[in-house]
Amino acid sequence: MKTLRDILYNVGIRAVHGNTDIPVNAPAIDSRSVGPGDAFIAVKGVHTDGHQYIDKAIAQGAAAIICETLPEILLDTVTYVQADNSATASGIMAGNFYDNPSHKLQLVGVTGTNGKTTIATILFRLFSQLGYHCGLLSTVQNQIGDTVIPSTHTTPDPISLNALLARMVEEGCLYAFMEVSSHAIHQQRIAGLKFAGGIFSNITHDHLDYHKTFDEYIRVKKSFFDSLPASAFVLTNLDDKRGMVMLQNTKARKATYSLRTLADFKGKILENNLTGLIMQVGDTEVHFRLIGEFNAYNLLAVYGAAVLLGQDKATVLRALSNTQGAEGRFEYIVSAHDQIIAIVDYAHTPDALKNVLATIKNLRKGHEQVITVVGCGGDRDTAKRPVMAAVATDSSDRVIFTSDNPRSEDPDAIIREMEAGVPVHQKKRVISITDRREAIKTAVTLAGKEDIILVAGKGHEKYQEIKGVKHPFDDKQVLEEVMRLLDK
Ligand SMILES: CC(=O)N[C@H]1[C@@H](OP(=O)(O)OP(=O)(O)OC[C@H]2O[C@@H](n3ccc(=O)[nH]c3=O)[C@H](O)[C@@H]2O)O[C@H](CO)[C@@H](O)[C@@H]1O[C@H](C)C(=O)N[C@@H](C)C(=O)N[C@H](CCC(=O)O)C(=O)O
Ligand SMILES: Nc1ncnc2c1ncn2[C@@H]1O[C@H](COP(=O)(O)OP(=O)(O)OP(=O)(O)O)[C@@H](O)[C@H]1O
Numbered sequence: 305m306k307t308l309r310d311i312l313y314n315v316g317i318r319a320v321h322g323n324t325d326i327p328v329n330a331p332a333i334d335s336r337s338v339g340p341g342d343a344f345i346a347v348k349g350v351h352t353d354g355h356q357y358i359d360k361a362i363a364q365g366a367a368a369i370i371c372e373t374l375p376e377i378l379l380d381t382v383t384y385v386q387a388d389n390s391a392t393a394s395g396i397m398a399g400n401f402y403d404n405p406s407h408k409l410q411l412v413g414v415t416g417t418n419g420k421t422t423i424a425t426i427l428f429r430l431f432s433q434l435g436y437h438c439g440l441l442s443t444v445q446n447q448i449g450d451t452v453i454p455s456t457h458t459t460p461d462p463i464s465l466n467a468l469l470a471r472m473v474e475e476g477c478l479y480a481f482m483e484v485s486s487h488a489i490h491q492q493r494i495a496g497l498k499f500a501g502g503i504f505s506n507i508t509h510d511h512l513d514y515h516k517t518f519d520e521y522i523r524v525k526k527s528f529f530d531s532l533p534a535s536a537f538v539l540t541n542l543d544d545k546r547g548m549v550m551l552q553n554t555k556a557r558k559a560t561y562s563l564r565t566l567a568d569f570k571g572k573i574l575e576n577n578l579t580g581l582i583m584q585v586g587d588t589e590v591h592f593r594l595i596g597e598f599n600a601y602n603l604l605a606v607y608g609a610a611v612l613l614g615q616d617k618a619t620v621l622r623a624l625s626n627t628q629g630a631e632g633r634f635e636y637i638v639s640a641h642d643q644i645i646a647i648v649d650y651a652h653t654p655d656a657l658k659n660v661l662a663t664i665k666n667l668r669k670g671h672e673q674v675i676t677v678v679g680c681g682g683d684r685d686t687a688k689r690p691v692m693a694a695v696a697t698d699s700s701d702r703v704i705f706t707s708d709n710p711r712s713e714d715p716d717a718i719i720r721e722m723e724a725g726v727p728v729h730q731k732k733r734v735i736s737i738t739d740r741r742e743a744i745k746t747a748v749t750l751a752g753k754e755d756i757i758l759v760a761g762k763g764h765e766k767y768q769e770i771k772g773v774k775h776p777f778d779d780k781q782v783l784e785e786v787m788r789l790l791d792k
């Protein structure tokens with residue numbers, strides 16, 4: 305069993321009251337999960353402050369308290385540690401408790417507004433196909449080899465994260481691929497992890513509710529690359545305006561990818577249609593199953609990272625050419641009678657929506673209508689709502705505004721904020737239907753032969769979160785049911 309002293313190794317400490325040579329059962333950041341002998345770390349959050357739950361944690365048996373501000377009354381039976389930063393301490397302590405699993409495998413982190421799940425998932429599939437036992441931490445699911453572990457976050461809290469990495473090490477994984485969200489960087493969920501590489505996909509409008517300004521969002525993303533060690537690689541997208549900014553202060557080996565200019569990993573799209581992409585990568589022409597220019601970027605990022613991890617270029621391209629994308633990302637079905645193409649995609653930012661609709665435009669032979677069903681999540685960036693609405697309306701013939709995950713908000717109020725983004729001359733393209741099933745049904749009703757329907761925003765999600773309750777909902781399943789029902 306580890307002692308408190310063991311797991312405090314490398315933690316910035318201001319003061320200690322009590323004995324650190326005591327056994328610790330587990331570190332915990334949530335008082336509700338504290339058990340006898342645990343070390344409770346009081347973290348200041350967005351909604352509340354973990355310091356308020358110190359008494360509760362002690363009542364539940366906590367043997368040690370790690371906090372930024374010491375309580376006024378200190379008990380003799382408990383060890384108190386005043387840390388510089390409790391959130392950072394929780395990452396480092398979780399690493400120490402689980403024997404720093406990130407040091408025992410090659411951990412690659414992917415950050416950026418869009419493409420993280422796609423890049424991490426394809427890397428996981430590629431390396432698995434190349435014969436390595438691998439781990440994956442992603443929005444859709446976590447995975448250790450063939451074992452799927454449901455995910456609650458894009459990047460888990462530091463304790464779950466290190467526990468998962470430790471399981472990966474125990475089960476013999478050599479590589480782990482993970483998404484690094486900006487929330488996770490900011491909340492120090494990745495503190496203490498050792499990365500073998502970091503990948504930057506792109507940065508566009510999202511999460512301004514949390515980061516407040518775009519500059520701050522950029523700064524937070526960049527801090528991930530600033531923290532990488534010299535032994536790691538950093539791979540950046542040269543075609544993104546902030547691609548080079550991410551490299552400014554990193555000690556890691558720098559590499560670039562691009563579709564437009566000279567780069568370490570340069571691609572050129574030769575064909576882009578519903579059967580996939582044909583891309584020239586270096587000197588090789590390769591067919592990929594993934595669709596759309598944005599996926600050409602994701603594939604280049606995967607290819608570059610695999611090569612930087614020491615894999616053979618030709619072998620990687622051969623394996624990649626057969627790989628499929630992540631669930632709920634540009635997945636399509638074609639209706640039996642009218643050959644309506646219905647696409648389910650996780651576009652939940654203005655840029656993602658713009659890219660997906662540009663890809664759809666490219667697939668059109670000319671006469672087909674594009675009908676988009678889209679909503680915006682509640683308790684998230686409100687500034688993106690009118691922008692997403694404008695993008696959807698501008699690039700579609702008909703648009704149906706509906707609910708995404710309203711969470712604690714009034715779904716109709718979210719839709720009103722979306723409607724405000726539509727220019728007057730395009731208003732007649734738009735209908736608003738709050739019920740997502742009805743919205744999808746209306747899109748299918750409106751669709752004629754060979755028309756294209758885009759159902760955006762929820763991708764792989766199997767639920768709709770309304771007022772704290774997750775109701776089962778699956779865009780793809782609803783589309784299939786409605787198409788059958790309407791005999792399309
Ligand atoms: C806004 C946000 O990121 N919140 C995360 C944050 O919670 P918080 O700051 O609200 O925590 P809080 O409720 O104020 O509590 C503060 C501290 O007191 C503790 N506490 C609280 C209550 C109690 O009774 N006892 C107790 O000890 C809490 O465990 C916490 O340590 O820390 C929690 C523990 O790590 C996270 O679960 C929680 O994620 C919430 C649920 C969430 O929805 N986060 C989303 C926005 C998110 O993180 N998304 C990104 C992806 C975004 C993207 O990819 O586009 C992600 O990585 O998933
Ligand atoms: N490289 C890219 N550039 C721009 N848009 C992309 C890119 N890759 C994917 N997208 C769009 O963004 C959506 C989300 O993709 P993905 O799930 O891979 O991103 P993510 O960064 O993991 O998102 P999240 O922040 O929710 O975790 C896709 O469904 C697609 O519409």
Ligand SMILES: N[C@H](CCC[C@H](N)C(=O)O)C(=O)O
Nearest residue numbers: 652680681684708709761762
């Ligand atoms: N990881 C993103 C996913 C958004 C998906 C969309 N369906 C929504 O609920 O807003 C977030 O937490 O902001």
Ligand SMILES: [Mg+2]
Nearest residue numbers: 420421443458
């Ligand atoms: Mg993701």
